[in-house]
Amino acid sequence: MSIELYRDEHHACLMFTDLVEEDGQAVQANQFLIVDHGVGAVIDPGGNLAFNELYLGMSRFFAPQQLSYLLASHADPDIIASLDRWLTSTRAKLVISRLWARFAPHFAKVGKTEDRVVGVPDAGGILPLGQGVLHLLPAHFMHAEGNFHFYDPASRILFTGDLGASMTSGAEAARPVRALRDHIPRMEGFHRRYMVCNKILRLWVHMARKLDIAMLVPQHGAPIVGARAVADFLDWIETLECGVDLFDQRAYQLPTAQIDPAVNAVRAPLRAVQGG
C-alpha cells in the first residue's frame, strides 16, 4: 500500500511502508517515489525483500523503467541491496556518496554499474529533477560515514534515512506522528547505538534549523509531521548522547564468553533492534 505524502498538479511524493514481509527476520523499511513533471526518482529503494513489491507497487503511479534516479542515503542492505535488479530493470543512475561509489558495485554483477553511478561529494549538492530540484544535504556519520538526506523544496519534506527512525511495523509506520513525546521511546535505543556522536547531531541540527520542514520522513517507522513535532525532534536530537560518546574501555575487552551458535541464533519474531 502506498501513502501520499504530497501531491499537486506536477509533483508527488509517495511512501511505501509495508513491502517487506513481516516475518520478524528483517527490520521494517520505507521506500519513496518522487515525481516532478513526469520525471521520477526512488529514494532508498531497499533490499531484495522489497524489490518486486516496490516495482509493481509504483507501476500504478509511474513506469519504473522510466526512473531517472535511485537515491541512496548510504550503502546499507536495507537501503540499496536491490541495486542489481534496479540497474537491470531501469536506466536510472544511482546517486550516492562518493565514499560508497566503489563499494556499491559489490551489490551488482560485473559491469552493471559502468556509467550508472553518480558520486556525491561530501558537501552535497542540488540535483535537477523534472522542472524542480532535490537538495542532497550532508548527514555524514548519521549513521554512515558518507550519508545524505534529501530535501524536497516543493513538498518541504526532508527524507532523513536512519535519522528519526522508529522501530515498528509497516502498518504503524503509515501513521504520522504529530506529538513527539510519546514517540521518543520508539526512537531512543536505536539512535543511542547507531548514531555516531552528539557533536555530529549538533552540527546537523544547526544546519537543519535553516530549512522550512513540513515533514521529516525516516526510512524506518513513522513520519514526523508539523512544525511543532519537527522542532521538538531537532531539540531532542541536539542534546542526545550517543555512539562513541557512550563507549569506553569496558566496550573494548578481549572476549571471554563462548558464542553458542544455537543459543545466539536470531529467530523470528524479534521486534526491537537491540544493541549490546
Next chain:
Amino acid sequence: MSIELYRDEHHACLMFTDLVEEDGQAVQANQFLIVDHGVGAVIDPGGNLAFNELYLGMSRFFAPQQLSYLLASHADPDIIASLDRWLTSTRAKLVISRLWARFAPHFAKVGKTEDRVVGVPDAGGILPLGQGVLHLLPAHFMHAEGNFHFYDPASRILFTGDLGASMTSGAEAARPVRALRDHIPRMEGFHRRYMVCNKILRLWVHMARKLDIAMLVPQHGAPIVGARAVADFLDWIETLECGVDLFDQRAYQLPTAQIDPAVNAVRAPLRAVQGG
C-alpha cells in the same frame, strides 16, 4: 589465486585477493577461508562480484557446501552482499553483530535467513571452530557501528576488516608489508575519512596490544606481517585523528552547488577511494 597465510597439519588460513575483476568500478577486496580439523569458515565472503570465483576457488581446498560459518565483520556490500547465494549454496550460518542481524536479511530473499543468523553481542565472544576457536573482538565504529575483528589463536592472525585497509590492486594485495612507513600513504586517506574517531582507535589499540599478533590482515590491500610492522601499525593508528575529529560546521552547510549527473558520474578507472 589463493595465498596460504598459515598451514599446519590440522589448520589452514587462505586468502583470496584477486577475485573481483579489476574494471575500476569496485574496490579491491580480500576474502578468507579458515579450516580447523575439517571444519570451515569464510571471513568476509564479499559481494556478488566475488561469489562465483570464491566458491570455485575454495573448492580446491574445502567443499563449500560443508562450510559451518560465514563470518562478517559488518554489513557492507563488499563484505557480505553475496549472502543470498551463500545461504542457498551452503548450510553455513551467518555470524554478524546483533546490530546488523535484522538488516542483513535485506540482502536475501524472503525466509532465507530463518535460523541462519547468529547475532554477536557487543562484547564479542569465542566461537568454536573444529577443535579450535576463533575470537570475535569488539571493533565497533571501525568503521561500522557494530563491527568485529576475528583473531585466530592457532595462526596468530588478526583479521581486521577495514582497519589496516590499503587501496591497491589484487596483485599488490598479495604482497605482505613488513615495513610500515612506506605503506602509510596507501592507508592514510581511507582511515582518516572512514574510521569514526581517534578515541575509538585508542580504546581498540589498548585491547589489541594484549594479543600475540603474527599478522594483521585487512579486507582491502596487503597483510601487515611481523611483530615490528604490527607494533608500528598500532602506534600509528593510536594517534591518528580521523572521522568526526576532523568535521566541523563547515561540513554541515545547506548545499549550493549543482550536481550534474554527467559531470559527477563515476567512471573506470578510478583507483583511489576518495572522500570529499
